């Protein structure tokens with residue numbers, strides 16, 4: 001969703017900001033804009049120069065005039081919330097005098113109320129956005145400094161924001177503030193950057209400072225300082241981001257999705273690295289901040305996430321029940337937070353999120369913390385809001401995921417859950433032999449992923465065959481059901497083919513009525529204790545002339561086609577069985593000519609409700 005990038009220093013700012021916006025494109029947006037402070041004569045206020053465009057960053061770039069010089073500026077990609085995508089509603093927003101410019105991520109909840117008051121005071125609005133309210137509040141603030149003006153304005157505002165503010169009368173600085181929407185400072189040599197996502201910074205600096213909620217900062221070319229919205233100073237020590245600028249490049253692939261699917265063997269290797277303890281047949285997870293005694297006291301585990309992360313959580317809950325024998329379940333965080341959940345002191349809550357920013361997950365975590373629960377985070381983006389809010393947790397080390405739909409992060413998250421389950425299991429009743437068996441299975445994963453990826457051409461042929469379907473059914477049982485759910489989500493997100501996922505055991509309770517030759521079924525058929533049950537489901541479908549594509553550990557007679565995947569330990573099989581189905585979705589969408597990395601209506605980080 002929306003992205004912010006800003007710069008103050010000596011370089012020509014417009015190309016820098018446009019490049020930064022391009023790096024944020026993956027988040028999803030519908031319009032973009034840029035404002036810079038033009039050169040000011042000594043002792044005289046600068047002027048603000050703005051360009052905005054509905055559409056892509058390249059549309060904005062085409063509108064930027066040749067003479068657009070300046071060394072300070074802020075820019076934005078917008079995802080419409082208040083008001084349709086248009087040039088007028090694109091950020092930055094400026095006051096009537098053109099002195100104050102604001103870019104904003106988040107939502108101002110009391111915008112209509114504030115707008116009514118401002119209109120009654122004679123303010124003319126140029127856009128339908130909630131952000132414009134903030135601009136007028138800052139412009140009308142009586143305080144002497146820009147920092148105080150922003151602070152004064154923020155006092156009237158309810159909602160979430162990450163903002164960057166430029167003021168023509170204070171053109172030696174950018175003032176930024178955060179409440180619920182990420183703001184990251186990039187610290188350079190005699191130059192400073194700001195962005196809502198490190199993706200926009202890493203090409204220039206890997207020294208970053210992540211603001212906390214309620215924190216503000218003033219950036220000058222050779223200096224920055226942080227303080228609270230109440231005005232007291234805070235200490236900010238820059239940390240080094242481990243992700244390199246190249247990790248955001250396409251690396252010779254045609255799409256980010258393909259690149260990210262292909263990276264999974266290395267990514268899994270990274271999530272395992274340094275964590276396995278062969279001596280005790282367990283794993284080290286120091287970041288959990290949960291000692292053995294506390295871990296033994298956990299009576300239930302509740303996993304919360306959205307979309308693909310929720311599906312990873314479902315597999316995670318299964319792993320925890322199987323290996324640690326702790327009752328566990330997963331629920332969409334978006335539902336959990338609205339049903340006044342009973343929060344039990346003996347339950348350990350686990351929030352799962354690739355971005356670490358998803359608003360529904362963050363809000364669930366905050367609600368749980370407010371009620372005194374202990375919350376762990378299983379997160380990819382280091383230092384993200386959910387990681388910071390949680391009491392402890394694990395990073396999944398998948399590396400940056402740019403494609404809107406999640407692939408490598410899903411796989412790594414499930415592996416992270418296997419580590420958590422093994423750790424909790426070995427503190428409880430999982431035997432040394434079983435611990436060793438799981439560790440050996442985990443170690444086999446990267447090579448086995450390599451084998452699956454090597455069969456891409458075959459999967460591509462199958463995808464081309466199934467690409468004409470109007471609708472597809474995905475089925476699996478117990479360990480296979482979340483795999484079916486995730487595969488069906490992947491297919492619908494990028495190909496727009498309607499897809500449903502059902503437990504295979506539920507077929508005869510209703511969905512069997514849908515089966516006919518035009519509705520292909522993808523069946524997850526692992527060689528485990530449920531193999532015969534799964535085969536019975538294939539029989540049921542075949543008897544109704546349904547076409548079947550099985551993902552299995554050996555050829556399935558009843559299926560029209562089988563994708564054979566390498567066998568691992570029963571508990572770890574779901575990790576591998578999802579991967580060919582990522583490729584199936586990918587090649588189906590490709591055959592249909594879809595915009596794979598940016599599917600319609602979707603954004604990478606859903607930072608609003």
Ligand code: F6R
Pocket residue numbers: 306307308309310352353354355356357358361404405406407489490493604605606
């Ligand atoms: C699907 C997908 C989404 C996300 C969901 C949660 O491919 O990517 O369903 O999984 O929006 O996002 P995170 O994991 O960032 O919290």
